Amino acid sequence: MNSFFSEYRTRFLKLIEQSELDAHEREVPEFDNPAMGTPDTLVCVRIRPMTDQEKENEHIQGVFEHAKGVVHLYEPRRRTNGKPEVNNSSFTLDEAYGPNDSTEDIYSNCVSELVEWGLQGGTGMLIAYGQTGSGKTFTVTGLEILLVEKMIEAQVSGTKEVRVCIFEVSGSKVLDLLNERNPLAVREDAFGTMQLNGVLEYSPKTSNEFFELIDTAKTLRTTASTTKNDESSRSHSICRMRIIDKESATADEGRIMLVDLAGSEASADTTQHSRERMTETREINKSLSVLKECISKRAQWSIARSEGKQKPIHVPYRTNKLTQVLKSAFDVHNTQTCKTIVVACITPSVLDVAHSKNTLRYAETLKVPIPKAEAMPFHEQIPITWSNKDVHEWILKNSGNPNINPKLLAPRDTGIQLCRLDQDEFIRRALLTKGVEHKQANLLYLRLWSLHIDSRALLNRPGGSVEQIKALQPKTNEVRKKIVKPGMFFNIRAGEMDQTVTCVMAMGEEKGGNGTWHCAVVRMAKDCKYSGAHELYVAEQVGVNVGRLDDELTLVYDSKTRYYYME
Numbered sequence: 001m002n003s004f005f006s007e008y009r010t011r012f013l014k015l016i017e018q019s020e021l022d023a024h025e026r027e028v029p030e031f032d033n034p035a036m037g038t039p040d041t042l043v044c045v046r047i048r049p050m051t052d053q054e055k056e057n058e059h060i061q062g063v064f065e066h067a068k069g070v071v072h073l074y075e076p077r078r079r080t081n082g083k084p085e086v087n088n089s090s091f092t093l094d095e096a097y098g099p100n101d102s103t104e105d106i107y108s109n110c111v112s113e114l115v116e117w118g119l120q121g122g123t124g125m126l127i128a129y130g131q132t133g134s135g136k137t138f139t140v141t142g143l144e145i146l147l148v149e150k151m152i153e154a155q156v157s158g159t160k161e162v163r164v165c166i167f168e169v170s171g172s173k174v175l176d177l178l179n180e181r182n183p184l185a186v187r188e189d190a191f192g193t194m195q196l197n198g199v200l201e202y203s204p205k206t207s208n209e210f211f212e213l214i215d216t217a218k219t220l221r222t223t224a225s226t227t228k229n230d231e232s233s234r235s236h237s238i239c240r241m242r243i244i245d246k247e248s249a250t251a252d253e254g255r256i257m258l259v260d261l262a263g264s265e266a267s268a269d270t271t272q273h274s275r276e277r278m279t280e281t282r283e284i285n286k287s288l289s290v291l292k293e294c295i296s297k298r299a300q301w302s303i304a305r306s307e308g309k310q311k312p313i314h315v316p317y318r319t320n321k322l323t324q325v326l327k328s329a330f331d332v333h334n335t336q337t338c339k340t341i342v343v344a345c346i347t348p349s350v351l352d353v354a355h356s357k358n359t360l361r362y363a364e365t366l367k368v369p370i371p372k373a374e375a376m377p378f379h380e381q382i383p384i385t386w387s388n389k390d391v392h393e394w395i396l397k398n399s400g401n402p403n404i405n406p407k408l409l410a411p412r413d414t415g416i417q418l419c420r421l422d423q424d425e426f427i428r429r430a431l432l433t434k435g436v437e438h439k440q441a442n443l444l445y446l447r448l449w450s451l452h453i454d455s456r457a458l459l460n461r462p463g464g465s466v467e468q469i470k471a472l473q474p475k476t477n478e479v480r481k482k483i484v485k486p487g488m489f490f491n492i493r494a495g496e497m498d499q500t501v502t503c504v505m506a507m508g509e510e511k512g513g514n515g516t517w518h519c520a521v522v523r524m525a526k527d528c529k530y531s532g533a534h535e536l537y538v539a540e541q542v543g544v545n546v547g548r549l550d551d552e553l554t555l556v557y558d559s560k561t562r563y564y565y566m567e
């Protein structure tokens with residue numbers, strides 16, 4: 001094609017100019033972008049400017065960005081009669097950046113959000129994908145510099161601490177780029193989080209300290225020559241920042257991951273290289289394909305879920321190191337919300353259009369909604385399903401005498417957060433309650449842990465699925481709905497109402513069938529000479545969901561004293 005292109009260069013230039021003019025005329029100024037509407041995933045395309053070498057070789061521009069994330073591509077072709085023609089195609093992503101758009105434009109339009117997201121305890125991920133030499137490293141490094149400035153600013157003025165590690169995934173190896181390419185083991189912890197065992201994390205205090213880390217990592221990254229780019233990166237590089245709230249051990253840890261994927265070379269580009277190099281390319285393409293498969297499985301799962309189906313879908317993230325370390329972005333069991341930005345990098349040259357189309361096709365498949373994980377339904381045997389209120393109730397029931405004050409042990413902690421506390425911190429907090437001894441505090445810690453371990457066995461996997469937990473519910477709300485009848489008395493869960501309320505009497509179900517019952521409260525009779533006497537406050541009614549009504553009680557009305565008594 002190169003000699004054919006050179007022969008008809010001027011003709012191709014004219015054909016493309018004319019097609020672009022027509023495209024602009026056809027363009028409707030305001031139209032709905034079909035790619036919009038998935039706030040958790042944003043897929044952009046960036047077309048880099050021509051390099052000096054491309055200009056020297058008189059390449060012509062065959063890729064153009066249009067409004068609303070549209071990209072037009074023109075591919076030179078030879079007709080059967082030997083004449084030149086261009087094949088038009090277009091793709092629509094969320095945003096399209098052209099050769100004149102700067103990295104600052106991309107940062108301010110979309111990436112700056114990731115900083116806020118990370119600072120508030122979410123997970124933000126930026127992925128640069130594309131053919132070798134398409135500008136991935138240029139884009140990620142530029143965004144990294146802008147992002148770092150903001151991070152350091154937030155760290156200096158607030159209570160946050162940023163911990164950074166940079167590593168590369170090269171075939172089946174994960175190597176620490178801040179520690180002489182030390183090999184790292186990837187392990188899944190009890191919560192299903194992928195941990196990098198042995199990784200060195202730094203807490204840079206200034207932007208310059210941060211940039212030094214980025215430079216160190218850059219020089220250590222595996223590079224080897226390719227036909228496309230002399231400085232080509234042959235590994236996936238990941239910069240992970242953990243944002244920790246120094247004042248609250250229990251606040252969710254924020255995470256930002258910047259992923260510079262290895263070039264997606266086609267086999268044609270590798271024909272001049274060694275067997276080792278070809279194997280490396282195959283490995284890279286395999287990992288990119290598993291990444292795509294994981295994301296597409298996640299999409300299938302999300303579609304099935306939105307349709308109310310509970311089809312089990314296997315996301316094959318374990319098959320590859322890259323997908324293992326990026327698991328949180330497409331894991332259907334992730335309880336933390338995640339925002340993902342994908343920048344598909346392409347070159348402007350008409351001779352690379354076939355590659356660019358592959359990149360854009362790949363980008364389109366990544367454009368899937370990543371819904372927030374459904375809240376886990378409460379189960380008393382599964383600590384990771386407990387709300388802060390449930391945690392308090394469990395502490396009161398299980399901490400012995402004197403009761404450990406739940407507000408001191410778990411001020412805002414959910415069950416997951418309580419399980420995450422290490423033993424020393426758990427005991428330190430428990431000992432804040434006067435009269436509590438080390439042995440008692442330790443016993444409660446062990447009790448929580450044995451429950452947590454048993455619940456993992458119950459669920460057959462670290463986090464379990466919402467469906468699995470629902471299936472384990474001893475009494476579903478549907479069953480309860482049948483049990484509850486007006487006039488029945490029920491215990492209510494501790495912490496649900498003020499402590500003077502002994503129990504409630506079901507009065508009637510709210511309209512709409514959402515399982516909420518109007519209940520009148522029952523209290524011990526005040527200043528009353530009859531022991532065990534209770535009063536029913538019919539005028540004081542509360543809405544209680546059937547799931548929150550505990551065991552049924554029998555209260556008998558005594559017409560002589562005009563009080564209720566428990567049987």
Ligand SMILES: Nc1ncnc2c1ncn2[C@@H]1O[C@H](COP(=O)(O)OP(=O)(O)OP(=O)(O)O)[C@@H](O)[C@H]1O
Nearest residue numbers: 048049132133134135136137138229232233262263
């Ligand atoms: N937006 C841009 N503006 C100016 N120059 C750019 C831009 N994007 C890329 N370049 C230049 O293009 C060349 C290739 O870019 P880069 O090394 O980032 O590609 P890459 O996709 O990371 O390649 P590889 O996969 O081989 O690592 C570099 O010389 C880079 O400086």
